[in-house]
Amino acid sequence: MTAVVHKVSPGLWRLAWRRLCADRVAMVSLAVVAAFLLMLVLSAGGLIAADWEDEVGVNYAPPGFVGAMPAAPMAPVQAAQALPDNPFDPLADDIRALRAQLAGEGAPDMYGVSDPLADDLAQLRGRAGAAAAGPAGAGRLATLPFGGDKWGHDIIKKTIKGGETSIVVGLVAALLAVGLGTLFGALSGYFGGVVDDIFNWFYSIFTAIPSVLMILAVAAVLQQKGVLTIVLILGLTGWTGPYRLIRAEYIKHKAREYVLAADAIGASHWRRMFTHIFPNVSHVALVQMSILVVGFIKAEVILSFLGFGVPVGVVSWGSMLNEAQNELILGRWWQLSAAAIAMALLVTAFSLFTDALRDALDPKVK
Numbered sequence: 001m002t003a004v005v006h007k008v009s010p011g012l013w014r015l016a017w018r019r020l021c022a023d024r025v026a027m028v029s030l031a032v033v034a035a036f037l038l039m040l041v042l043s044a045g046g047l048i049a050a051d052w053e054d055e056v057g058v059n060y061a062p063p064g065f066v067g068a069m070p071a072a073p074m075a076p077v078q079a080a081q082a083l084p085d086n087p088f089d090p091l092a093d094d095i096r097a098l099r100a101q102l103a104g105e106g107a108p109d110m111y112g113v114s115d116p117l118a119d120d121l122a123q124l125r126g127r128a129g130a131a132a133a134g135p136a137g138a139g140r141l142a143t144l145p146f147g148g149d150k151w152g153h154d155i156i157k158k159t160i161k162g163g164e165t166s167i168v169v170g171l172v173a174a175l176l177a178v179g180l181g182t183l184f185g186a187l188s189g190y191f192g193g194v195v196d197d198i199f200n201w202f203y204s205i206f207t208a209i210p211s212v213l214m215i216l217a218v219a220a221v222l223q224q225k226g227v228l229t230i231v232l233i234l235g236l237t238g239w240t241g242p243y244r245l246i247r248a249e250y251i252k253h254k255a256r257e258y259v260l261a262a263d264a265i266g267a268s269h270w271r272r273m274f275t276h277i278f279p280n281v282s283h284v285a286l287v288q289m290s291i292l293v294v295g296f297i298k299a300e301v302i303l304s305f306l307g308f309g310v311p312v313g314v315v316s317w318g319s320m321l322n323e324a325q326n327e328l329i330l331g332r333w334w335q336l337s338a339a340a341i342a343m344a345l346l347v348t349a350f351s352l353f354t355d356a357l358r359d360a361l362d363p364k365v366k
Contacts, residue, residue, distance in 0.1 A: 016357070016360040016361045017360075019359070019360040020356060020357060020360045023356045025352055025356065026353055026356030026360075028349075029349040029350070029352040029356070030353050032345065032349035033346070033350055036167060036345075036349075037167070039160055039163060039164075040163065040164050040168070043160055043161055043164040044164055048157075048160060049157040049158075049161045049164075051157070052153060052154065052157035052158050052161045052315070053153060054153070054154075055140065055151055055153065056140065056141060056144065056148070056153070056154055057140050057141045057142070057143070057144045057148035057152040057153075057154065058140045058141070058142055058148070058152055059148070059150055060147075060148065060149070060150055060330070060332050061140075061142065061144045061147055061152060062147055062332075062334070063144065063145065063146050063147040063334050064143045064144065064145050064146075066143070066147075067143065068142040140152055146159075146334055146338055147332075147334030147335065147338075149327075149335055150323070150327070150332075155338045156338070158335075158338075159317075159339060159342050161315050162315045162317045162319065162320050162339065163317065163342055163346075165227060165310060165314060165315065165316035165317075166297055166300055166316045166317040166318065166343070167346070168227060169227060169234070169296060169297070170293045170294075170296045170297040170300070172231045173230070173231045173233075173234035173235045173292070173296045174234075174235075174292040174293045174296055175235075175289070176231065176234075176235030176236075176239075177234065177235045177236075177237075177238035177242065177292050177296075178239075178242045178285055178289050178292065180236075180239035180242075180243075181238075181239040181240070181241065181244075181246060181285075182242055182246050182278075182285050184199050184243045184246075184247075185199075185242065185243040185244070185246030185247035185249075185250060186246060186247075186250050186274070186277075186278070187199065188200065188247045188250075189249070189250025189251040189254065190250045190254050190272075190273050190277070192251075196247075199243070199247075203240055203243060203244065206237070206239075207240050211237065211238075212302075214237045215233055215237050216306070216308070218232075218233045218236060218237055219233050219303065219308040225308070225309070225310065225311040226310070226311060226314075227310065230303060230308075230309060230310070233303070233308075234296045238295070241288055241291070241292070242284075242285060242288040242292075245284050245288065246281060246284060246285065249277075249280075249281040249284055250273070250277060253277045253280060253281065254277065258276060262276050282361055283357075283358040283359075286354050286357055286358050286361070287354065287355075287358050289354060290350055290354035290355070293347070293350055294347045294350070297317070297318075297343060297347065300316060300317075301317065301318035301321055301322075303318070304316060304318035304319045304321075304322050317339045317342065320335055320336075320338070320339040321336065321339050321340070323335060324339065
């Protein structure tokens with residue numbers, strides 16, 4: 001007898017993976033996103049950019065391909081503006097003249113004028129002399145591979161460490177917003193009635209207030225800087241967009257034949273909502289995910305600029321752009337370029353990959 005071979009039809013996710021692998025742009029974008037995520041893991045583990053705060057270069061060290069900045073010539077000091085003998089103590093000359101006057105009058109030692117700051121000024125003179133004896137910026141590099149900031153931090157390491165913060169904020173906040181929007185939209189669209197009215201009431205409240213004002217209001221209520229605070233601010237204010245689209249999809253899909261068939265065989269509401277309907281609307285959630293990641297990275301820049309972002313001592317792409325606006329006046333463009341290039345590369349790759357994944361998961365696309 002000939003054995004009968006039963007061929008198992010591939011599932012939705014396997015078919016989606018096959019379509020995704022056939023898209024070269026999607027694979028390149030996936031590789032770029034995976035490289036950024038690997039950088040995030042290595043940076044969080046302290047394997048790379050752990051010493052980003054070390055002052056390895058001179059202030060505003062230019063990139064190596066630009067070359068070291070020439071030393072600025074010092075303006076000559078005019079005779080009328082000559083410095084005093086002791087610039088640390090403007091009263092030294094007056095005290096010396098008063099001592100000489102008292103000594104000439106034969107005053108006893110008990111009437112001598114003493115300087116209570118003499119010891120402190122001597123220490124300052126010693127430090128100033130030691131600094132003047134050595135070359136400026138001794139032990140620091142005149143150039144760095146991609147430049148340095150005003151403290152001499154390496155821009156490459158600072159960009160990697162800043163990417164850790166910005167990527168975490170963008171991804172986690174987008175996951176929170178899409179998760180809330182998908183859950184609320186599924187409950188509202190599937191059950192309808194009173195449940196739908198309650199969620200629509202919350203949706204109307206959040207959309208009635210401009211998004212920027214809503215973000216600032218939540219930031220003012222939390223009153224604590226940090227990555228977790230930014231994630232909560234963006235996640236709790238960004239769920240309205242996914243909610244509106246997911247709700248419409250669930251209203252459309254809950255009356256279709258495959259959902260009615262699942263109801264006929266006794267599938268629970270939860271199973272119908274997230275096992276049968278959600279795979280067919282997941283591409284909508286993914287598109288919203290890509291849009292929110294881009295938007296939340298920009299929102300982190302705005303929050304850092306307004307003082308609600310990361311605290312002092314924590315670097316992000318937003319804080320780097322905030323510093324770079326003052327550096328551009330001085331012609332120091334490398335910090336702005338590093339942060340902008342890293343952001344553009346990640347956002348573009350993530351958007352292209354998400355679009356390709358949306359097409360692969362769309363059941364209408366064969």
